[in-house]
Amino acid sequence: MLGGEDAAALTLHGVSKVYDGNVFAVDGVDLAVRDREFLTILGPSGSGKTTTLKLIAGFTSPTSGVIRIGGRDVSGTPSHKRNLGMVFQNYALFPHLTVDENLEFPLEMRRVDRGERRRRVAEALEVVRLSGMGQRYPRQLSGGQQQRVALARAIVYKPSVLLMDEPLGALDKRLREDLQLEFKRLHQDLSVTVVYVTHDQEEALLLSDRIAIFRNGRIEQLGSGEDLYRWPRSPFVGSFMGDSNIFRGTFEANGDAPFLETGGVKIHGTVHPEATLRSGDRAVLIVRPENCVVVPLETESVTVNRLTATIEQVVYLGSAVKYVLNYKGTTLYSRMNPKHDELLERHPGTRVAVQWDAADAVLIPDEQESATPNGDAAESNDVIE
Amino acid sequence: MSARSFWDSRARLPLAFVVAVVAIALLMPIIIVVLLSVGEDRIMTFPPRGFTLGWFAEAFTSPRWASRLAASLKVGIASAIAATALGTLTAVGLRRARMRGKGLIYGLLLAPLIVPTVTVGIGMYFVWSEGWAIGPIVIGGGLTGSVLGLVLAHTILALPFPLITVTASLMTVDRNLELAAGSLGASPWVSFRRVTLPLIMPGVLAGLILSFLTSWDEVIVALYMATPRFGTIPVELFGQIQQSPTPTAAAISTMLVVAGVVAFLTALALRRRQAPL
Numbered sequence: 066m067l068g069g070e071d072a073a074a075l076t077l078h079g080v081s082k083v084y085d086g087n088v089f090a091v092d093g094v095d096l097a098v099r100d101r102e103f104l105t106i107l108g109p110s111g112s113g114k115t116t117t118l119k120l121i122a123g124f125t126s127p128t129s130g131v132i133r134i135g136g137r138d139v140s141g142t143p144s145h146k147r148n149l150g151m152v153f154q155n156y157a158l159f160p161h162l163t164v165d166e167n168l169e170f171p172l173e174m175r176r177v178d179r180g181e182r183r184r185r186v187a188e189a190l191e192v193v194r195l196s197g198m199g200q201r202y203p204r205q206l207s208g209g210q211q212q213r214v215a216l217a218r219a220i221v222y223k224p225s226v227l228l229m230d231e232p233l234g235a236l237d238k239r240l241r242e243d244l245q246l247e248f249k250r251l252h253q254d255l256s257v258t259v260v261y262v263t264h265d266q267e268e269a270l271l272l273s274d275r276i277a278i279f280r281n282g283r284i285e286q287l288g289s290g291e292d293l294y295r296w297p298r299s300p301f302v303g304s305f306m307g308d309s310n311i312f313r314g315t316f317e318a319n320g321d322a323p324f325l326e327t328g329g330v331k332i333h334g335t336v337h338p339e340a341t342l343r344s345g346d347r348a349v350l351i352v353r354p355e356n357c358v359v360v361p362l363e364t365e366s367v368t369v370n371r372l373t374a375t376i377e378q379v380v381y382l383g384s385a386v387k388y389v390l391n392y393k394g395t396t397l398y399s400r401m402n403p404k405h406d407e408l409l410e411r412h413p414g415t416r417v418a419v420q421w422d423a424a425d426a427v428l429i430p431d432e433q434e435s436a437t438p439n440g441d442a443a444e445s446n447d448v449i450e
Numbered sequence: 451m452s453a454r455s456f457w458d459s460r461a462r463l464p465l466a467f468v469v470a471v472v473a474i475a476l477l478m479p480i481i482i483v484v485l486l487s488v489g490e491d492r493i494m495t496f497p498p499r500g501f502t503l504g505w506f507a508e509a510f511t512s513p514r515w516a517s518r519l520a521a522s523l524k525v526g527i528a529s530a531i532a533a534t535a536l537g538t539l540t541a542v543g544l545r546r547a548r549m550r551g552k553g554l555i556y557g558l559l560l561a562p563l564i565v566p567t568v569t570v571g572i573g574m575y576f577v578w579s580e581g582w583a584i585g586p587i588v589i590g591g592g593l594t595g596s597v598l599g600l601v602l603a604h605t606i607l608a609l610p611f612p613l614i615t616v617t618a619s620l621m622t623v624d625r626n627l628e629l630a631a632g633s634l635g636a637s638p639w640v641s642f643r644r645v646t647l648p649l650i651m652p653g654v655l656a657g658l659i660l661s662f663l664t665s666w667d668e669v670i671v672a673l674y675m676a677t678p679r680f681g682t683i684p685v686e687l688f689g690q691i692q693q694s695p696t697p698t699a700a701a702i703s704t705m706l707v708v709a710g711v712v713a714f715l716t717a718l719a720l721r722r723r724q725a726p727l
């Protein structure tokens with residue numbers, strides 16, 4: 066059971082998938098999924114996330130690299146011998162079989178005897194709260210129920226890793242939220258290792274122990290949701306994980322108070338703990354909208370960073386007020402608790418001050434520099450926690 | 451324009467007339483044959499006089515017709531099974547395959563539908579009777595007058611039907627189902643047998659019936675391949691009509707029509723069953 070690396074449930078070493086000789090769908094991915102971890106592969110379409118899942122599932126074979134499940138090299142093992150569970154976006158239930166028969170299918174493949182099959186099917190249906198639905202056909206169930214059946218079918222034989230490919234993509238928002246909570250509960254109750262693919266960052270944050278952000282077939286950054294949100298390693302991660310204000314300019318170390326020089330203005334921030342920046346480097350500063358406080362111009366500055374901008378739009382969101390500001394032609398966002406902006410005139414055109422702490426702004430190298438050390442992005446993040 | 455207003459319009463009567471004429475024109479030959487088969491005269495005359503089922507009895511008891519019926523059934527069943535097996539595997543294979551020229555292969559396999567049977571038949575006759583020598587290897591040859599030769603020929607002629615019906619059935623089957631079956635532990639063969647095949651079964655059975663019908667009333671190639679001792683029912687009918695048609699031929703024809711209609715209705719019923727899935 067052990068063996069291989071650090072008791073990882075699943076590892077990928079330098080895995081690549083090349084189509085038509087030169088298109089890298091997946092480009093040298095290293096990834097170690099821990100036992101019982103909920104790991105999400107997050108990325109835009111075309112980032113290689115689904116291809117990576119297909120490689121793990123064995124639906125397609127890697128052009129190079131090694132995939133291990135529980136320490137065993139499965140790179141050349143066909144799908145049906147990998148003992149994985151897979152949940153598809155469109156459910157992929159067998160339409161000619163009842164719910165019970167769908168769930169029995171993987172058990173029959175494993176030559177589980179009839180009585181034991183019955184018992185485990187009933188148990189799995191209870192876990193997904195569909196007891197009593199066993200005699201129905203998939204088409205007689207709602208989308209949400211079908212996805213629960215698909216989930217039950219994928220866990221009834223206790224696979225070593227459960228793979229889920231955008232399982233909530235076809236459901237409406239309300240149902241999606243219900244099922245997200247259910248997935249989370251099931252992951253805890255069943256203590257199963259999950260690799261989950263989605264393009265929805267909120268879903269990723271809600272469900273995952275760790276998130277791997279994919280871009281152009283590579284892992285851009287791997288870490289907990291909090292890590293990725295607070296310490297994005299690249300502007301791409303910063304903008305993919307929630308809204309962000311991004312400034313580009315020249316880095317100055319300036320002793321303990323590093324800053325970014327952009328358009329004649331100095332914006333102070335904190336250098337990303339894993340980034341190396343030298344004075345004069347091209348750099349990017351990222352600050353989250355909720356850390357940007359909008360105040361009337363006459364208010365005294367209490368933070369090191371303060372810019373003067375014009376209100377373009379104010380959007381009341383209930384739990385927050387979102388300001389869209391124009392600063393020298395670039396758009397800045399601020400998100401504030403509605404309680405704290407009483408003093409403010411919310412009219413478009415009003416001149417206001419935007420301010421934030423240096424501790425809330427991250428300084429990282431600009432794209433070109435951050436793009437090179439992709440291979441060790443996964444490893445270095447592994448060490449961090 | 452809705453269907454209702456069209457049928458209520460003044461076009462209704464003339465249209466009904468045209469439909470009736472066409473229907474009668476289509477049905478008349480069949481009706482005539484059925485009537486001829488129950489007439490009492492030894493030489494076919496129309497309108498028939500009297501009523502007898504004797505010609506049917508003769509059709510069943512005459513050793514010549516019995517041998518023709520046996521040949522027709524053997525060739526029809528064997529070639530239907532062969533064509534359906536090949537057509538099904540080809541349809542599944544073409545869907546799974548990732549390669550260029552899939553359209554071309556599909557088109558070539560449908561060729562027997564498009565190329566006139568007279569033309570194909572000449573080529574087939576040459577190959578099956580003389581053999582086709584490629585260097586030291588000879589394909590075919592010496593197969594005229596045998597069940598095997600005609601089965602091979604009819605398998606090729608019938609292949610497009612199961613290929614089309616199974617391909618159509620496959621379109622209704624989600625590709626992820628086979629992947630899902632694989633992830634659940636089913637080998638490719640098991641996932642075909644347990645998942646894909648049951649789902650495309652209506653198309654397979656429709657292909658089987660259409661293949662059988664193709665062979666059942668095929669006369670051109672069957673004529674080329676026939677010998678005085680070996681022939682199918684359509685060949686025998688063809689020969690009889692040219693010499694001295696007896697009402698037995700009409701009785702046989704009537705039975706062919708009934709068998710054909712039953713087979714066709716079965717195929718239709720199978721397609722219906724496919725729809726709600």
